[in-house]
Amino acid sequence: MSTLLAAVRRYPLVAATVLLGLVGVVLESAGLPEAVGWLFSGFGLAVAAYEAVGMVRQLRRGTFGIDFLAITAIIATVLVGEYVATMIIVLMLTGGAALEDFAVNRAKRELNALLQRAPQIAHRHNADFTEVDDVPATEVRVGDHLLVRPAEIVPVDGALVTDSAAFDESSLTGESLPVERVTGDAILSGSINGQAAATIRATATAANSQYQQIIALVEEAAASKAPVVRLADRYAVPFTVVSLLIAGLAWLFSGDPARFAEVLVVATPCPLLISAPVAFMGGMSRAARNGIIVKGGGVLETLSRARTVVFDKTGTLTHGTPTIARVLPEAGFGEDELLALAGSAEQYSSHVLAASVIAAARARGLELTSTDTAHEVPANGVVARLGSTEVTVGKLSFIRDRAPDAVATPLDGGELAIYLAVDGRFAGSIVASDRLRGNARQTMADFRALGIVETVMLTGDARPTAEHIAAMVGIEQVQADCLPADKVNAVRGLARRPVIMVGDGVNDAPVLAVADVGIAMGARGATAASESADVVILIDDLSRTARAVAIGQDTIRIALQSIWLGIVMSIGLMLLAAFGFIPATVGALLQEFVDLATILNALRAIGGRRDAAAQAQIAAREPVTAGILLR
Numbered sequence: 001m002s003t004l005l006a007a008v009r010r011y012p013l014v015a016a017t018v019l020l021g022l023v024g025v026v027l028e029s030a031g032l033p034e035a036v037g038w039l040f041s042g043f044g045l046a047v048a049a050y051e052a053v054g055m056v057r058q059l060r061r062g063t064f065g066i067d068f069l070a071i072t073a074i075i076a077t078v079l080v081g082e083y084v085a086t087m088i089i090v091l092m093l094t095g096g097a098a099l100e101d102f103a104v105n106r107a108k109r110e111l112n113a114l115l116q117r118a119p120q121i122a123h124r125h126n127a128d129f130t131e132v133d134d135v136p137a138t139e140v141r142v143g144d145h146l147l148v149r150p151a152e153i154v155p156v157d158g159a160l161v162t163d164s165a166a167f168d169e170s171s172l173t174g175e176s177l178p179v180e181r182v183t184g185d186a187i188l189s190g191s192i193n194g195q196a197a198a199t200i201r202a203t204a205t206a207a208n209s210q211y212q213q214i215i216a217l218v219e220e221a222a223a224s225k226a227p228v229v230r231l232a233d234r235y236a237v238p239f240t241v242v243s244l245l246i247a248g249l250a251w252l253f254s255g256d257p258a259r260f261a262e263v264l265v266v267a268t269p270c271p272l273l274i275s276a277p278v279a280f281m282g283g284m285s286r287a288a289r290n291g292i293i294v295k296g297g298g299v300l301e302t303l304s305r306a307r308t309v310v311f312d313k314t315g316t317l318t319h320g321t322p323t324i325a326r327v328l329p330e331a332g333f334g335e336d337e338l339l340a341l342a343g344s345a346e347q348y349s350s351h352v353l354a355a356s357v358i359a360a361a362r363a364r365g366l367e368l369t370s371t372d373t374a375h376e377v378p379a380n381g382v383v384a385r386l387g388s389t390e391v392t393v394g395k396l397s398f399i400r401d402r403a404p405d406a407v408a409t410p411l412d413g414g415e416l417a418i419y420l421a422v423d424g425r426f427a428g429s430i431v432a433s434d435r436l437r438g439n440a441r442q443t444m445a446d447f448r449a450l451g452i453v454e455t456v457m458l459t460g461d462a463r464p465t466a467e468h469i470a471a472m473v474g475i476e477q478v479q480a481d482c483l484p485a486d487k488v489n490a491v492r493g494l495a496r497r498p499v500i501m502v503g504d505g506v507n508d509a510p511v512l513a514v515a516d517v518g519i520a521m522g523a524r525g526a527t528a529a530s531e532s533a534d535v536v537i538l539i540d541d542l543s544r545t546a547r548a549v550a551i552g553q554d555t556i557r558i559a560l561q562s563i564w565l566g567i568v569m570s571i572g573l574m575l576l577a578a579f580g581f582i583p584a585t586v587g588a589l590l591q592e593f594v595d596l597a598t599i600l601n602a603l604r605a606i607g608g609r610r611d612a613a614a615q616a617q618i619a620a621r622e623p624v625t626a627g628i629l630l631r
Contacts, residue, residue, distance in 0.1 A: 013094035021087055041078045044086035048074040076261035077584055085265055088588030119155035123147040137206045144202045148193045157209040158187045158200035166194035243267035250578035265587040266573035275562030275602040282605030283555030291539035292548050299534045302517050303552030307496040309452050312503035313459035316521055318434040322353055324360035329428035338428050340366040342420055345384040345391045348374035353432050392421040439543045444474040446546035454496050458487045487511040502545050519545050555605045562602040569594045
């Protein structure tokens with residue numbers, strides 16, 4: 001009963017139409033057909049006047065709506081005495097809003113799910129960890145220790161304090177299995193704790209946490225109107241002219257004014273106003289389900305027409321986290337010994353490779369030595385005294401100052417070497433590489449299959465490295481040694497448009513903003529790149545960029561199919577009505593089926609089956625591509 005009352009309050013005109021229809025049935029049964037005629041006709045004219053006010057407001061905003069035909073059809077059926085058809089048209093108009101609301105909400109289900117799951121409460125430990133207080137998530141400050149109970153949503157980004165815990169990150173990363181975390185690991189807000197309580201230390205406030213950033217992106221995405229929807233509005237003018245022409249000719253040649261009303265009854269295609277928005281909301285919902293936030297339907301339309309895709313290299317085509325590829329000791333040293341010495345010294349370095357060396361040493365179970373005697377020479381290396389041994393780690397020129405016998409290590413494209421000297425003697429080198437994403441080459445093939453005719457790499461790296469990676473993945477054009485301004489100018493100069501730019505770093509924010517569509521690889525957090533981009537990939541998966549284009553193409557195709565389906569079906573019914581084959585009452589009922597057919601077609605943009613098929617294809621080819629390294 002409460003659901004029914006809520007529906008009545010939400011859609012009063014629908015409720016009034018149904019109620020008066022029932023009253024009309026009672027009056028007809030009581031032998032009062034004239035009263036039914038007056039009741040239905042008066043109500044129909046009142047609704048037409050109400051809709052006319054809305055139509056005038058639309059005209060003032062420069063939009064001509066298809067509702068003009070519905071209003072004309074109501075007046076025409078009243079004038080010719082087809083008052084039952086009048087009520088059916090009124091029901092179609094008023095019920096259209098309810099039908100649209102249902103369809104759009106169905107399409108927005110995945111978007112709304114993100115918003116509804118926003119963490120509201122946090123359980124904060126007091127200073128001596130003896131009590132836990134419930135506080136709003138917005139009051140959590142960096143450094144607070146929070147208790148996350150079993151099956152609860154993590155309220156803010158944090159670092160795990162408990163020894164270990166498992167978290168469901170499926171809504172954030174798409175990973176279907178729980179992820180094991182240990183002390184010190186980053187925990188994302190919005191993930192769900194497993195079966196045991198865990199303690200985390202807040203590393204961000206709620207406003208700056210991953211989940212709130214995602215919500216902000218979703219809200220921005222849901223608030224826009226797509227260009228193709230405005231295109232659907234513009235179809236209203238020629239369609240109205242065609243409809244009035246057919247209706248006028250039918251009246252002229254038949255001599256029957258009822259024929260004019262019969263044609264206009266089936267010439268009220270709400271699909272022009274409903275199906276396109278439903279398709280676009282479905283497309284954005286499908287994208288969100290795939291870990292892709294699209295900031296508006298207009299972005300989907302541009303994605304569908306894209307002809308060029310541009311990539312940054314580090315962190316986009318590669319993982320952006322260098323790993324140790326080879327350990328090359330000189331005579332007198334072993335691999336483990338060399339790696340342990342390097343890891344011990346690198347503990348006192350701020351170089352980007354230091355963490356990779358330390359991680360590689362610990363992965364081999366090597367013990368690292370601490371010291372109080374170490375100093376770093378910026379942009380060169382680090383010198384550390386480990387017991388009675390002096391270890392120097394750094395670039396070749398720095399090592400040669402201490403070990404003149406040091407020699408350069410042959411490197412492949414995309415590799416970088418750090419060199420070691422021990423007590424003034426060259427000890428060897430350690431080669432690191434930034435791993436190429438396993439699906440990078442397949443992603444390029446996917447883009448070509450989607451009609452992308454030009455692929456470009458823009459990177460600040462040296463040309464040999466850039467060309468090596470481009471050759472590995474199948475990118476046609478390379479511009480290396482680029483500063484952020486160089487990337488902006490390069491994208492502006494591309495002729496085949498629209499242009500997609502894919503990047504991940506703060507330095508990519510300007511070029512993402514200037515591209516026709518900027519796609520940010522934002523799985524590691526909402527950075528300036530995410531804020532500047534039109535599309536944000538929430539999962540650390542390059543193939544999602546091509547999937548975003550595929551979703552855009554599917555959405556546009558389905559939206560236009562739905563528009564034309566409504567137009568073709570309505571014109572077919574108008575022609576039948578023009579020759580007298582469809583009475584006004586029957587025509588009004590048939591028009592409802594046209595509306596339903598086009599909306600159901602538009603809902604195909606949600607694309608569950610297509611996503612399942614795409615996922616199956618990815619799973620089938622992953623074992624082949626996942627092991628590719630940048631060597």
